[in-house]
Amino acid sequence: MATFSTNEFRPGLKVMLDGEPCSILENEFVKPGKGQAFNRVKLRNLNSGRVWERTFKSGESLEGADVMDRDMQYLYTDGEFWHFMEPDTFEQFQADAKAVGDSHLWLKEQDECVVTLYNGSPLSVTPPNFVELEIVETDPGLKGDTAQGGNKPAKLSTGAVVKVPLFISQGEVIRVDTRSGEYQNRVSK
Amino acid sequence: MDWQPSASLEALRQRAALLQRTRYFFARRGVLEVETPLLCSAGVSDPAIENLAVERGTSLARPRYLQSSPEYAMKRLLAAGSGPIYQLARAFRDGEAGARHNPEFSLLEWYRPGFDLGQLMAEVAELVLEFVGERPVEYIAYRDLFLRELDLDPLLAPPAALEARARAALDVGDLAGNRDLWLDLLMSHLVEPALAGRGLCFVYDYPASQAALARLETRGEVSVARRFELYVDGVELANGYHELTDAAEQRRRFAADNARRAQHGQPLREADDYLLAALASADGLPDCCGVALGFDRLLMLASGINDIRQTLAFDWSRC
Numbered sequence: 014m015a016t017f018s019t020n021e022f023r024p025g026l027k028v029m030l031d032g033e034p035c036s037i038l039e040n041e042f043v044k045p046g047k048g049q050a051f052n053r054v055k056l057r058n059l060n061s062g063r064v065w066e067r068t069f070k071s072g073e074s075l076e077g078a079d080v081m082d083r084d085m086q087y088l089y090t091d092g093e094f095w096h097f098m099e100p101d102t103f104e105q106f107q108a109d110a111k112a113v114g115d116s117h118l119w120l121k122e123q124d125e126c127v128v129t130l131y132n133g134s135p136l137s138v139t140p141p142n143f144v145e146l147e148i149v150e151t152d153p154g155l156k157g158d159t160a161q162g163g164n165k166p167a168k169l170s171t172g173a174v175v176k177v178p179l180f181i182s183q184g185e186v187i188r189v190d191t192r193s194g195e196y197q198n199r200v201s202k
Numbered sequence: 203m204d205w206q207p208s209a210s211l212e213a214l215r216q217r218a219a220l221l222q223r224t225r226y227f228f229a230r231r232g233v234l235e236v237e238t239p240l241l242c243s244a245g246v247s248d249p250a251i252e253n254l255a256v257e258r259g260t261s262l263a264r265p266r267y268l269q270s271s272p273e274y275a276m277k278r279l280l281a282a283g284s285g286p287i288y289q290l291a292r293a294f295r296d297g298e299a300g301a302r303h304n305p306e307f308s309l310l311e312w313y314r315p316g317f318d319l320g321q322l323m324a325e326v327a328e329l330v331l332e333f334v335g336e337r338p339v340e341y342i343a344y345r346d347l348f349l350r351e352l353d354l355d356p357l358l359a360p361p362a363a364l365e366a367r368a369r370a371a372l373d374v375g376d377l378a379g380n381r382d383l384w385l386d387l388l389m390s391h392l393v394e395p396a397l398a399g400r401g402l403c404f405v406y407d408y409p410a411s412q413a414a415l416a417r418l419e420t421r422g423e424v425s426v427a428r429r430f431e432l433y434v435d436g437v438e439l440a441n442g443y444h445e446l447t448d449a450a451e452q453r454r455r456f457a458a459d460n461a462r463r464a465q466h467g468q469p470l471r472e473a474d475d476y477l478l479a480a481l482a483s484a485d486g487l488p489d490c491c492g493v494a495l496g497f498d499r500l501l502m503l504a505s506g507i508n509d510i511r512q513t514l515a516f517d518w519s520r521c
Binding site for chain 1: 250389391394441
């Protein structure tokens with residue numbers, strides 16, 4: 014793996030820090046008037062999701078991490094693993110609950126998502142920014158109440174619970190922003 | 203291709219106005235504007251600064267260095283009897299890029315024969331206040347600043363205590379170094395941010411190990427460097443010295459810098475023989491104080507811009 018010097022650190026660069034794969038978020042060059050220069054670096058530990066702030070002497074380097082983001086199709090879950098496929102090569106990957114994390118709430122079969130591989134194995138899964146899911150459980154809809162505010166919880170086919178407007182009924186398909194977990198709109202069937 | 207300027211046209215107009223007012227400031231005081239060469243055969247010995255060099259060209263017998271400051275050449279003019287001088291110079295420092303650094307930048311550097319450090323700090327304050335408006339002005343010794351902000355004596359605390367203080371507040375991994383490294387870390391990471399929003403803060407009497415080209419003086423049991431740094435709202439803006447005039451001491455500082463360079467595997471820099479010859483001449487360098495001020499940063503502070511790139515017509519990545 015290549016090594017990267019502090020002056021090559023850019024947001025998104027994947028490096029190994031203390032044996033953990035990390036993604037660089039910010040890199041600030043700091044130097045007192047005359048003395049030693051430092052780089053104050055913010056990184057996300059891709060294993061734990063924790064954000065780290067570490068100071069390096071300028072010019073020090075870190076080994077690159079064998080981490081890559083790949084577009085894959087979500088196939089199914091067998092309860093223990095979630096299975097994904099690269100559409101071009103048909104190569105399949107299985108991700109465990111730790112890698113999938115909360116993303117399982119937004120995974121719909123056939124949807125495309127981003128699977129981050131570390132040394133060839135899934136490290137994390139990022140669902141599409143927007144998904145369309147069916148409501149399997151919610152209080153009965155209030156006919157004609159399309160303009161009023163107010164909302165109610167609705168359970169989706171994946172198990173996620175989102176707040177929806179009062180006029181939405183069970184069985185309808187809605188569009189949700191997976192980054193905020195917020196209802197966007199009703200999708201005509 | 204992003205061909206557009208990195209500064210707004212408004213920022214460029216402010217830069218032009220600032221240049222004009224700076225020239226007027228010095229004209230009023232009878233300080234002579236000078237220009238000195240950017241490409242010289244000697245580089246800078248300071249281990250914390252790396253030069254960029256021009257390697258090829260039929261005019262070159264050997265590589266020449268893009269100057270990291272016009273200091274050596276301006277001191278030769280002073281030794282030749284120029285009297286007070288200033289320069290608006292381009293300067294180059296390798297590897298320095300970020301929100302407050304660009305490898306090519308503008309320095310306002312000036313020298314005042316017969317001034318002591320207090321007089322020069324007062325003149326710097328006058329110039330800066332003219333551009334940034336009314337702000338409080340504070341003068342504090344490096345030692346007192348550390349005692350106030352960190353409750354730590356930077357001149358006497360053992361390096362282990364400095365390291366422990368840094369590690370208690372910051373994640374520095376396996377960072378290792380001497381006492382100056384820990385002082386630099388504490389200064390840039392913990393003390394500087396504490397100066398934000400406090401107006402102009404002149405920090406003077408640096409540890410002797412950080413003298414650079416300033417003369418030394420004893421303060422009771424310790425020796426300090428007659429050097430100051432000006433922070434404006436936590437941004438390091440200017441660095442000044444009561445200048446070293448002794449040729450033999452200057453030669454020792456060049457040698458000490460190179461010894462540190464060798465120790466850290468950095469390229470060695472030959473002493474500037476022109477400067478040494480000027481210091482050793484009959485009249486030598488007159489007793490004087492000098493200061494270098496980051497002109498792009500002054501523009502940042504004067505216009506409320508937070509990123510140096512937005513003060514430059516084209517930042518490093520666009521040229």
